[in-house]
Amino acid sequence: MTPHARYVLRLADSNLVLAQRLGEWAGHAPALEEDLGLANVSLDLLGQARILLAHAGQLEGRGRGEDELAYLREESEYYNLTLVEQPNGDFGDTIMRQFLFDAWQLGLYEALLGSSDATLAAVAAKGRGEAAYHLRYSGGWVERLGDGTAESHARVAASLARLWPYTQELFVDDDVERAASEAGIGVLPSALEGAFAARTGETLARATLARPAKTAFQWYGKQGRHSEHLGYLLAEMQSLHRAHPGATW
Amino acid sequence: MAVAARARAATTPPPELLARLRGILAQVADPEIPVLSVLDLGVIRHFLLGPDGKLEVGISPTYSGCPANAVIKTDVLRALCAAGFDAVAVDVLAPAWSSDWLSEEGRRKLEAYGIAPPGAPSDARPACPRCGSASTSRTSEFGSTPCKALYRCDACLEPFDYFKCI
Numbered sequence: 001m002t003p004h005a006r007y008v009l010r011l012a013d014s015n016l017v018l019a020q021r022l023g024e025w026a027g028h029a030p031a032l033e034e035d036l037g038l039a040n041v042s043l044d045l046l047g048q049a050r051i052l053l054a055h056a057g058q059l060e061g062r063g064r065g066e067d068e069l070a071y072l073r074e075e076s077e078y079y080n081l082t083l084v085e086q087p088n089g090d091f092g093d094t095i096m097r098q099f100l101f102d103a104w105q106l107g108l109y110e111a112l113l114g115s116s117d118a119t120l121a122a123v124a125a126k127g128r129g130e131a132a133y134h135l136r137y138s139g140g141w142v143e144r145l146g147d148g149t150a151e152s153h154a155r156v157a158a159s160l161a162r163l164w165p166y167t168q169e170l171f172v173d174d175d176v177e178r179a180a181s182e183a184g185i186g187v188l189p190s191a192l193e194g195a196f197a198a199r200t201g202e203t204l205a206r207a208t209l210a211r212p213a214k215t216a217f218q219w220y221g222k223q224g225r226h227s228e229h230l231g232y233l234l235a236e237m238q239s240l241h242r243a244h245p246g247a248t249w
Numbered sequence: 250m251a252v253a254a255r256a257r258a259a260t261t262p263p264p265e266l267l268a269r270l271r272g273i274l275a276q277v278a279d280p281e282i283p284v285l286s287v288l289d290l291g292v293i294r295h296f297l298l299g300p301d302g303k304l305e306v307g308i309s310p311t312y313s314g315c316p317a318n319a320v321i322k323t324d325v326l327r328a329l330c331a332a333g334f335d336a337v338a339v340d341v342l343a344p345a346w347s348s349d350w351l352s353e354e355g356r357r358k359l360e361a362y363g364i365a366p367p368g369a370p371s372d373a374r375p376a377c378p379r380c381g382s383a384s385t386s387r388t389s390e391f392g393s394t395p396c397k398a399l400y401r402c403d404a405c406l407e408p409f410d411y412f413k414c415i
Contacts, residue, residue: 033389033399040391043314051313051342118343126313126345129415137390 003179005059006079007186008120009069010176010222011108012052013080016070017230018101019046020237021088030091037137041098044130048123055119071241075224075231082221083166085230089159092152095141096159100200102135104170107195108187116184139203146207157209165217170196174223259297259305270296270304270329277328280320281394284362287321291350294341304329304336309346312395312415348396348414359412365400367414375411377402387411 001009022042029035053066084101088094109131112124145156171193173181180186204211219227240247262270274293279285287293287308294307306325310318322338329336348367351359356366365375374385382404389399397410 033391036389036393037391040314040395043316043395044312045314047310047313047315047318122342122345125343126310129347130313133390133413133415140390 001060003176004117004183004185005056006176007180008052008059008117009056010079010081011120012049012056012069013078014084014101014222015045015049015052017078017080017233018084018098019043019049020233021084021086022094022098024088025094034091038094041134041137044127044134048127048130051119051123067241071238075226075234077224078226078230078234079222079224080230081166082169082219082227083163085221085227085233086163086166087229090155092145092156093159093163095138095145096156096163098134099138099142099203100163100167102131102138103196103199103203104167104192106131106135106199107192110195111187111192115186120185135199142203142209143207146204146209153208156207160204160209161212164212165215166219167196168214168217169219169222172218176222259299262296262298262304266298267296269332270334273328273332274325277321277324280317280324281315281396282359282362282364284358285351285355287325289352289355289358290321291352291355292321292346293325302335304334306336306338307341308338309341311346312413315395317394348412351412363409364397365409365411367412375400377405377407378409379407380405385409 019042022038022045025038026035029038049070050066053069057064057066057069081101083097086093086097106128109124109128112120113128115121115124142156145152147153171189173188173190177186177189181188201211219225221227221230261267271288274288275286277287279287279290290311292309292311294309295305297305297307299305306329308322308325326336326338351367356368359366360378363378365378374383374387376383377385377400380402382402384403385400386403387398388401388408391397392399392410396413398413399408400411401408
């Protein structure tokens with residue numbers, strides 16, 4: 001697979017895996033509004049993922065479509081960020097994971113508006129407005145939980161401490177990204193860190209949460225080396241298709 | 250690539266045919282908000298007539314995750330086939346659809362239907378579509394479909410939907 005196809009597939013996988021995680025909340029969120037909110041964010045991410053998966057399949061040129069890529073790849077062939085496969089935990093954990101992702105994705109889509117890959121640029125143009133909307137939702141909750149009761153503050157502060165180390169991966173450049181960036185297709189992850197720091201810093205300050213320090217801790221989900229959680233998620237997501245190959249509605 | 254190749258061979262239909270096509274699609278309703286036609290929604294991007302007589306309709310998806318996108322495509326093709334056209338639909342991703350593309354008539358229809366139309370800056374408060382009061386508050390960023398948020402009027406106390414501005 002070329003760096004171009006791999007780059008597109010990474011973006012598709014992060015969206016797809018997070019959409020699946022958010023889908024696990026359907027019927028279980030603390031209030032109807034949050035049930036709708038998480039499901040709607042999930043749908044947007046899934047819609048973007050479908051276009052990106054189909055595009056990655058075309059670039060790969062081996063005849064794999066969105067379904068083959070989503071349902072028939074093993075864990076080590078998934079290239080999503082490790083952050084998005086982390087379990088839902090409580091609502092605060094889910095919202096913090098979403099907030100960190102949204103703040104990153106908004107910067108990413110802004111940068112991809114000028115991509116020489118027309119499909120990526122189109123997904124970015126539509127996704128930018130959606131990511132901004134998602135960030136307003138997740139950021140609003142981070143603020144309310146952080147600046148809420150002693151209990152909500154303590155719990156969401158713990159969520160932040162637990163999830164923050166996974167953000168390191170979002171800003172480390174590797175060969176795939178360097179090649180995509182040089183070709184004008186993609187953007188260097190390191191170039192996105194400034195906007196992310198500004199966006200998260202502002203909200204965390206209003207939420208009375210301190211930004212955790214950088215750690216040496218680093219994951220490589222985008223290179224196919226995942227935490228222990230992704231395998232279970234894929235087993236559930238792929239079970240129907242593997243039991244009934246080619247099943248359709 | 251296929252689209253570009255087709256576009257070279259195909260031509261825009263003559264005005265009278267275009268008017269007829271628009272007349273047909275004016276009768277195709279949005280599956281979630283039936284007072285809007287697909288033309289009001291602004292998702293119909295082009296018509297191209299191939300030398301073989303095949304009609305290509307370009308359709309833009311609305312919100313990325315909206316399940317209605319697939320239904321809209323099916324309904325458009327069904328209406329055109331019923332009128333005797335051999336039609337195919339192609340996705341047009343760029344430029345991306347935004348809520349700004351809703352027609353003026355579409356905005357009026359939405360308001361009359363009880364849904365506040367988009368257009369206000371995303372953090373401003375839409376006016377109540379029932380009593381017109383500007384004093385409204387948001388109860389949920391997400392509503393019953395991907396295109397709507399939930400608001401409440403502080404004057405008449407009625408809840409209402411707001412067509413999200415994206």
